[in-house]
Amino acid sequence: MKIALISCVSKKQNLAIGELVYAKDLYISPLFRMAFAYAKKLNVDKIYILSAKHGVLELEDKIGLYNETLLKKTTKECKQWSINVLEDLKGKGLNLSSDTFYLLAGKKYYQYLLGEGKIHNYVLPYDGLKGIGYILKFLKNKQ
DSSP: OEEEEEEOOSOBOOOOTTOOEEHHHHBOSHHHHHHHHHHHHTTOSEEEEEETTTEEEETTOEEOOOOOOGGGSOHHHHHHHHHHHHHHHHHTTOOTTTSEEEEESOHHHHTTTBSTTSBOEEEOTTTTOOSHHHHHHHHHHTO
């Protein structure tokens, strides 16, 4: 199977306290929208969102507003988050050894997901791109 993993972003809908929306609709930045469109063009079997707060989100999971990022977490916290994400992926029936994962995320979101006993087959479309501006340009060229 081919799986796309898109990282969450800080720009989200303004929601009332307790209001819930589909995860795919919460994130409204151009980065997320363009990454989502690119993931669909890849003809993957499944798209998930990597959330700093929730781990692995299905597109139709209902969630509320939050403000959490891996960029502010310690190495220990990031490693634990990654362990949880890998367990979530396995719990969804994905095979970390044979499925191909397209990681539409920054290094902070995937650095501890790759390697022995973790995600084995992966594609890093943003590899070598330094900064959001370059990523947005890359994604715009893929539309």
